[in-house]
Amino acid sequence: MTDRSAPLPRPRSDLAEPPDAVGLRGRPDGLDILRDRMLLQVSTARLGYVKAQLDEERSGLVLCGDDAVQKASALRFKEGYIGALLIDPAVYQVSAATEENPFPCDVQPTLFLDDPLELSLAEQRDAGVTLPMTPTGYIRAEDSDALRAAVIRLLELDDPTVIFAAPIDVSWLRDEESTRQLIAYLRKIKGPKAIMLGGQMDPLSRYAKAVGHLKQLVEELPDAALLRTDLAAFGALAAGAAFTAFGASSTYRHIIAPGEKPKTSGGGFPTSPHVLFPELMAFFLGQKIAKRYGGADVPVCFCGSCKGDLALDVFTSNSGELQAAAAAHNIAVLMEWLRTLIAAEPGIARQQWWYDRCRTALDQYSLINASVRNPRAFEPPEQLKRWARTEPSTVGTPQTADADRRR
Template sequence: MLIQVSAARLSYVQAQVDPRRSGLILCGTDAVKKAGSLRRREGYAGALLIDPAVYEHNAATEENPFPYDVEPTLFLDDPLELSLAEQRNAGATLPMTPTGYIRAEDSDALRAAVTRVMKLNDPAVIFAAPVDVSWLRDEESTRQLIAYLQMIKGPKAIMLGGQMDPLARYAKAVGHLKQLVAEVPAAALLRTDLAAFGALAFGANFTAFGASSTYRHIIAPGEKAQTNKSVPVQSPHVLFPDLMAFFLGETIAKRYGGAEAPVCFCSACDGNRSLDSFTSNRGGLPAAAASHNVAVLMEWLRTLTSVKPGPERQQWWFDRCRKALDQYEVINTSIRQPKAFKSPAQLDRWASTAPEASKTPAQTAAAEHSR
């Protein structure tokens, strides 16, 4: 599980990234330059990808599935090949296609992108598939997406687009994501959050957890990111380990008030910080919060990867999500505020369906009937 981060904020998290189990995906305008510096000047030897992220500003079309804006050179004039060469020269472990945003039901754009990558005949190229989460809305569109991705031999990096938490939009989205990961060889899930662990548990080749909320989903080109306007963002997002969710540092401090907040013993905090200490965006608090978040994620990753892949790992993830849901009532009761912390919809959905191996015959029959 890699950490997806902007070049500008790399220093916040790099020290916490586990070199054996993790790595980096750099985003932003300086990503290529920073990647080159990491490789050549700093001697970084870990997994390193560069996300061109053209999907942030341009949609894929049938005529132009890779809308990468770059000046042609004496040797190359194709935007796709230019982008791939640029990433290779910067030291990327594998280059990633500069795919535009694939809107809901735009099978023409998806087919054009897949066809172009197939012509490269290069299994060392990662096909970026930044798709609207509506592709996972129902069985028909999910099957279509799977069929196209199965045509590509190399790794496929799926990224989901949608406001707030894309996987919370449709009741079956999490289940269809599991199906996609299981049926598409070398599938990966990037630019995401809790789903990074869920996808790993269900067999993803690799995943990437966004170091900030910006890199935990995609906003379709032309749309403005929706936020909770009732809660001004005046403090960093902090991962509450027991609840498996992010909350603003200021929100955690207000909820606990005079009560004693949990002390964090992750490798970044080392028992010197409580979860209510990240109360503003001033000074070193944003960096400290980002470092804490990644340190906690690395602890989860080490635990997950110590479990045997397959049903056992899937069961671990399900149990972990169920345990987190149970903690909401425990913690809210301890601070005498029944609705202080509310579980995110995605966590509810990961915890709502047990892995097939642990279901009773009656549960399996009910699931089949609902389909």
């Protein structure tokens, strides 16, 4: 029985042998290379902060930004990077998908190609990506016409090596009916499907059943992936996602719908970096951690970046050095969790690992708050609470889930 009063153990870095890296060089099947990985979704500007902590055998990169194609090409062909590599065109940030134009990317035609979708895919392939990703516009709530048009266009392309990006408003996961509709459309696509969730703050906290429906989506949809996300990257991978991508910064952990301004919990621009508190499995501003601890003993971090030399209260400003150190700390902790997850057998063992970890982290809040003599010093994120309520015994195969719904 798990002792939830005990602190989370520091996972060893050698818990799992890395997958065969030969495929990264030969690249016979891009999806095989990506499978079981949690990639890091990062802007080209911040790549230098985190690349040293990346576990290239179990992770990889999803590059974002206006110069993502150029940077990917430089990484692959000049710097000799052989790891898993994707480019997210992120058209969904500026344009919504419509029935008339589900892929509203702005790419200049060439002598040989004038279709924006095919041009974008060719551009990514030329940059050396593991697999190219569609430049899909944002799929708004209940806009089944836009989703249908995107699926039909990809079926016409008839290329299973293309990742279909599905940047959906989280309200698609609001209830069973819309979730089933989403699954039905995406099932028509033979290749991998990369789900990305849109909504302010933490999209999965908006609807009570969103986490459960996300798990249902992953379990019932072949080769489903979850990109541009947060803790859900681990939850989805444990549930059987083909691969996932964790956002290196808060910007890349969800989508803001085109035309909306991002909301923040603090109401303004943060003056310190977001720091991953390992025992609490949540991000907090560095200034908040320092303030909450005050004169109390601060946990020293032994991740692969901090190595016992730094405590969690040092990341108190956005100066270049501290921001880079916080980013390196965050990724080092995530990579340690990933190694531990991948060491577990796929299926129930991974789901049990994730469930136990979330439950243990949730119990740590009262203990740590007591240690700093402030019962509300740190509040658990709503999403963590919901993952902690998802017991592996309630998770069935798609066939079991179908049977349960028929009862």
